[in-house]
Amino acid sequence: xxxxxxxxxxxxxxxxxxxxxxxxxxxxxxxxxxxxxxxxxxxxxxxxxxxxxxxxxxxxxxxxxxxxxxxxxxxxxxxxxxxxxxxxxxxxxxxxxxxxxxxxxxxxxxxxxxxxxxxxxxxxxxxxxxxxxxxxxxxxxxxxxxxxxxxxxxxxxxxxxxxxxxxxxxxxxxxxxxxxxxxxxxxxxxxxxxxxxxxxxxxxxxxxxxxxxxxxxxxxxxxxxxxxxxxxxxxxxxxxxxxxxxxxxxxxxxxxxxxxxxxxxxxxxxxxxxxxxxxxxxxxxxxxxxxxxxxxxxxxxxxxxxxxxxxxxxxxxxxxxxxxxxxxxxxxxxxxxxxxxxxxxxxxxxxxxxxxxxxxxxxxxxxxxxxxxxxxxxxxxxxxxxxxxxxxxxxxxxxxxxxxxxxxxxxxxxxxxxxxxxxxxxxxxxxxxx
Numbered sequence: 001x002x003x004x005x006x007x008x009x010x011x012x013x014x015x016x017x018x019x020x021x022x023x024x025x026x027x028x029x030x031x032x033x034x035x036x037x038x039x040x041x042x043x044x045x046x047x048x049x050x051x052x053x054x055x056x057x058x059x060x061x062x063x064x065x066x067x068x069x070x071x072x073x074x075x076x077x078x079x080x081x082x083x084x085x086x087x088x089x090x091x092x093x094x095x096x097x098x099x100x101x102x103x104x105x106x107x108x109x110x111x112x113x114x115x116x117x118x119x120x121x122x123x124x125x126x127x128x129x130x131x132x133x134x135x136x137x138x139x140x141x142x143x144x145x146x147x148x149x150x151x152x153x154x155x156x157x158x159x160x161x162x163x164x165x166x167x168x169x170x171x172x173x174x175x176x177x178x179x180x181x182x183x184x185x186x187x188x189x190x191x192x193x194x195x196x197x198x199x200x201x202x203x204x205x206x207x208x209x210x211x212x213x214x215x216x217x218x219x220x221x222x223x224x225x226x227x228x229x230x231x232x233x234x235x236x237x238x239x240x241x242x243x244x245x246x247x248x249x250x251x252x253x254x255x256x257x258x259x260x261x262x263x264x265x266x267x268x269x270x271x272x273x274x275x276x277x278x279x280x281x282x283x284x285x286x287x288x289x290x291x292x293x294x295x296x297x298x299x300x301x302x303x304x305x306x307x308x309x310x311x312x313x314x315x316x317x318x319x320x321x322x323x324x325x326x327x328x329x330x331x332x333x334x335x336x337x338x339x340x341x342x343x344x345x346x347x348x349x350x351x352x353x354x355x356x357x358x359x360x361x362x363x364x365x366x367x368x369x370x371x372x373x374x375x376x377x378x379x380x381x382x383x384x385x386x387x388x389x390x391x392x393x394x395x396x397x398x399x400x401x402x403x404x405x406x407x408x409x410x411x412x413x414x415x416x417x418x419x420x421x422x423x424x425x426x427x428x429x430x431x432x433x434x
Contacts, residue, residue: 026420030154034416037147038409045146045412046405048072049139050121056110056128056135059166060176062087065108065138069163072142076149078161085180089163092190093148095155100426102419103160103187103195105178105369106141107134107167116399131401133200133385138163140198140411147416157423160192167368169330178331178371187375193426194340194377196418197369198411201360201382202393205404208352208414209360209382212341216334216380217268217294218301219366220327224249224289224312226276227322233281240321243276246287248315250274256307261300268294268364269304294364296333334370337377344379347421351414365396379418383411 026034048068057065066087073080078091087108092101115122115129123129130136145161162181170176175183187195201209226246231239250271261267269291276287293308295301305327316323348357360382372378385403386393394400 026154026417026424030151030420031417033151033154034147034413037150038143038412040150041143041146042409045139045143045408048142049135049405049408052135052138053119053130054121054124056123056125056130057108058112058128058171059109059168060086060170060174062108062165066163066165069108069138069142073145073161076145078145078149084184084186085165085176086174087165088181088184088186090186091145091161091163093145093152093155093159093161095157095159095423096153097156099155099157099423100193101158101160101190102422102426103162103192103372104141104144104415104419105162105164105195105197105372106137107164108138109134109166109168111168111397113397113399117402119402129399129401131397131399132168133396133401133403134167136200136385136403136405136408136411137198139408140415143408143412144415144419147412148419151416151420154420155423157426158190159419159423160186160190162186162195178368182371182375187372192376194337194379194422195369195372196415196422197372197378197380198383198415199367199380200385200396200403200407202386202395202401202403203382203384204386205384205388205406206352206410207356207358207384208348209358209384210336210341210345210348211359211362212336212338212345214296214333214362215336215360216362216367216370217266217296217364218298218333218370219330220293220295220301220305221330222291222293222305222308222328223324223326225324225326226287226289226312226316227324228283228285228287229320230285231283233279233283236283239283239285240319242284242287242321245315245319245321246274246276246289249289249312252311252315253308256304256311260307261304265295265297265300266362266364267296267300267304268292269308270294294366296362296364298333301329301333331366331368332370332374334367334380335373335378336380337373340377340379343425344418344422347417348381348414351417383407383414 166176
């Protein structure tokens with residue numbers, strides 16, 4: 001896969017030498033202004049990031065985070081709306097010239113994890129931590145707003161800054177996240193033509209990871225309730241053993257992936273939770289299984305639930321048991337629009353250098369940025385956050401996760417170039433559809 005991207009980059013670089021695209025990258029003077037603005041605001045941005053890290057908030061509860069974000073955006077003179085999708089904040093930066101509108105999205109919520117790092121700005125909220133780097137994402141978006149406000153004269157159109165709650169999923173019984181932001185009109189007034197986003201990634205600082213098309217998987221939830229019949233543990237023939245049936249079902253469900261899906265079209269089915277039984281000498285009457293299904297293609301996503309239920313039904317009914325099967329779709333597969341990727345990849349190469357833009361195979365983790373990509377063309381990439389001096393770095397969703405803060409200034413630089421270049425090429429946006 002890595003060789004394929006190198007080949008594409010070489011072809012693209014050669015083509016750009018022969019047929020340079022007018023306005024494909026910001027000019028040297030503007031690039032220098034971006035660098036100066038980043039340096040001007042760098043200390044403040046780092047302070048904001050550390051404050052966010054010390055005060056993490058769970059999904060749909062990002063009250064203080066939203067206050068900080070909103071106050072900073074208002075101080076920049078942007079048009080700010082608060083309380084979107086509960087705690088979301090949206091700001092509009094109008095350029096000095098008329099044109100299209102492009103968006104940048106950052107997520108703000110933290111995770112229910114007890115932080116175990118030894119940094120001086122570790123979480124002050126017990127059991128809550130920015131273990132997925134959303135404090136970095138928010139800081140990059142805020143920094144981008146600060147920098148581009150100083151370059152308003154170079155903006156040919158508008159930039160909409162979207163600070164989203166509940167990317168990790170809203171609490172049970174609540175709506176939230178990207179889908180609710182869209183429902184409440186975040187991509188309208190004015191209409192957003194393309195949207196950009198990033199995620200910190202536990203790989204080398206200074207590198208970006210990108211692939212056109214499907215980059216991340218859809219994420220669906222399921223619950224299977226197996227209803228057997230209780231009896232004495234010494235007399236299993238008088239009952240219907242839900243635990244034995246659950247064991248059979250867990251193993252059989254793996255054949256859905258291994259024997260009914262194309263091996264070149266990845267899918268994952270994981271049982272992450274089992275709950276059943278009351279005592280060691282009682283045949284369990286009920287067992288509850290919960291898990292997740294991840295797919296890249298919509299084809300797999302549509303067919304897998306029925307295949308699962310067929311297996312559950314066959315096993316339970318064969319032994320005189322019953323079941324309920326609940327399946328709930330979550331975020332769809334994250335899809336990088338190929339045409340948008342074609343015109344924006346040169347910007348990524350220009351900013352980082354060809355050797356620092358890497359291809360990463362599609363990942364089976366999920367991100368609700370994918371909802372935006374269903375509505376408008378999206379461009380999403382991973383940004384390396386591992387300090388070069390470290391041999392390893394803790395993974396995402398880990399209590400020891402500690403991204404290098406150097407990724408913030410680099411992320412701001414990349415986003416400034418992407419947004420300005422996209423507006424420079426805005427004539428192409430009208431012809432794209434998600």
